Amino acid sequence: MPVASPSVPPPTLPQLIPARRAAIAPFIAMDVMREANLLEKAGRSIIHMEVGEPSAAPPPLVREAAIAALGGQKVGYTDALGLFSLRQRIARHYRDTYGVAVEAERIAVTTGSSGGFVMAFLALFDVGARVAVSAPGYPAYRNIFAALGIETVELRTDASTRFAVTAEMIAAAHRQKPVDGLLLMSPANPTGAMLGDLQLREVTELCDRLGIPFISDEIYHGLTYERPAQTALAFSQRAIVVNSFSKYYCMTGWRIGWLVLPPEMVRPVERLQQSMAISPPTLSQIAAEAAFDSRDELEKIKEGYARNRAILLNGLPKLGFSDLAPADGAFYVYLDISRWTEDSTQFCHELLHQAGVAATPGLDFDPTQGNRALRLSYAGAEADMVEALRRIGDWLARR
Numbered sequence: 292m293p294v295a296s297p298s299v300p301p302p303t304l305p306q307l308i309p310a311r312r313a314a315i316a317p318f319i320a321m322d323v324m325r326e327a328n329l330l331e332k333a334g335r336s337i338i339h340m341e342v343g344e345p346s347a348a349p350p351p352l353v354r355e356a357a358i359a360a361l362g363g364q365k366v367g368y369t370d371a372l373g374l375f376s377l378r379q380r381i382a383r384h385y386r387d388t389y390g391v392a393v394e395a396e397r398i399a400v401t402t403g404s405s406g407g408f409v410m411a412f413l414a415l416f417d418v419g420a421r422v423a424v425s426a427p428g429y430p431a432y433r434n435i436f437a438a439l440g441i442e443t444v445e446l447r448t449d450a451s452t453r454f455a456v457t458a459e460m461i462a463a464a465h466r467q468k469p470v471d472g473l474l475l476m477s478p479a480n481p482t483g484a485m486l487g488d489l490q491l492r493e494v495t496e497l498c499d500r501l502g503i504p505f506i507s508d509e510i511y512h513g514l515t516y517e518r519p520a521q522t523a524l525a526f527s528q529r530a531i532v533v534n535s536f537s538k539y540y541c542m543t544g545w546r547i548g549w550l551v552l553p554p555e556m557v558r559p560v561e562r563l564q565q566s567m568a569i570s571p572p573t574l575s576q577i578a579a580e581a582a583f584d585s586r587d588e589l590e591k592i593k594e595g596y597a598r599n600r601a602i603l604l605n606g607l608p609k610l611g612f613s614d615l616a617p618a619d620g621a622f623y624v625y626l627d628i629s630r631w632t633e634d635s636t637q638f639c640h641e642l643l644h645q646a647g648v649a650a651t652p653g654l655d656f657d658p659t660q661g662n663r664a665l666r667l668s669y670a671g672a673e674a675d676m677v678e679a680l681r682r683i684g685d686w687l688a689r690r
């Protein structure tokens with residue numbers, strides 16, 4: 292093999308230029324997690340409160356189903372829309388949990404809800420479409436929109452509506468300049484805020500009246516502490532529901548979620564998924580089917596979140612964090628830090644490096660006002676919550 296002479300410099304290769312669609316904002320929580328993992332690898336003790344990830348393993352039935360599948364049958368492709376038995380089991384979940392009839396044929400299994408978003412956005416929106424989301428809100432919505440050429444329309448929420456988007460806000464935004472879609476979550480990330488049943492009904496019916504597609508991200512269903520969450524499907528079969536096995540079912544890394552679609556959207560999503568994913572991960576689909584039969588274990592895990600939530604909601608105000616968002620559901624608290632800083636990125640950087648607590652800057656969730664906020668996830672161990680409060684308190688006193 293010819294070896295280049297060291298005296299001849301290698302030809303400079305022209306640099307590749309990333310496409311403009313790739314110039315999206317980073318998902319800061321993921322960047323913080325990478326940095327926290329590096330510190331941990333270097334021997335530092337880190338409490339992970341930066342990503343919304345259950346620390347618990349999925350229930351035994353889930354793991355056993357995956358192991359049994361590995362031991363025997365071929366793990367091949369499934370139908371592009373997923374295993375029919377899983378789609379049927381998800382349909383039963385809607386009957387059992389909400390009393391809502393959904394045909395299995397309307398369910399598309401996806402690669403996490405993240406994969407579901409891409410399918411739903413591509414199926415519904417053309418380049419230049421305007422889609423309304425809450426601010427603060429889940430960063431990936433904005434980032435995926437940017438990559439797909441969809442314009443984000445911010446619906447700003449604050450304590451005056453308990454961080455909930457109301458039908459009036461949507462109607463006003465639509466009057467100002469028509470929107471082509473609405474995407475909301477309840478319980479919400481990063482605030483934990485929930486829409487009341489009446490509010491959800493008003494929003495759903497308004498969208499139907501105005502002809503706006505409504506995507507309801509229900510990924511935090513099951514993780515509510517005051518009252519159960521209602522599905523948008525209870526109010527309209529035209530709503531598109533996104534859900535996932537990541538959060539309540541503790542299956543983040545299995546990358547498995549689902550969409551519930553109106554009949555006319557099933558074939559478009561099927562065509563997209565055939566070519567963009569072929570099929571969702573088969574092993575994860577087999578395991579996910581067992582997740583629905585593990586309610587007792589999952590409720591125990593949720594009781595742990597409820598204890599963590601109580602520890603933080605009680606302890607954080609004592610450290611001076613007086614303005615906490617509602618935290619009705621999910622496993623997040625969103626804190627006002629304006630008393631200490633106007634730079635949430637720097638604040639979180641110091642908190643990680645000096646106190647060993649990984650938190651996500653509010654800037655991730657709110658590009659305009661998030662410099663005065665941060666988010667803590669309480670999906671970890673109870674002892675970690677107590678230790679995090681101690682570390683944050685000591686650090687603030689030293690600052």
Ligand SMILES: Cc1ncc(COP(=O)(O)O)c(C=O)c1O
Nearest residue numbers: 343403404405429480535537548
């Ligand atoms: C509101 C919301 N939707 C969707 C997701 C994505 O979850 P997954 O792709 O693991 O289903 C998250 C993850 O944090 C989230 O907070």
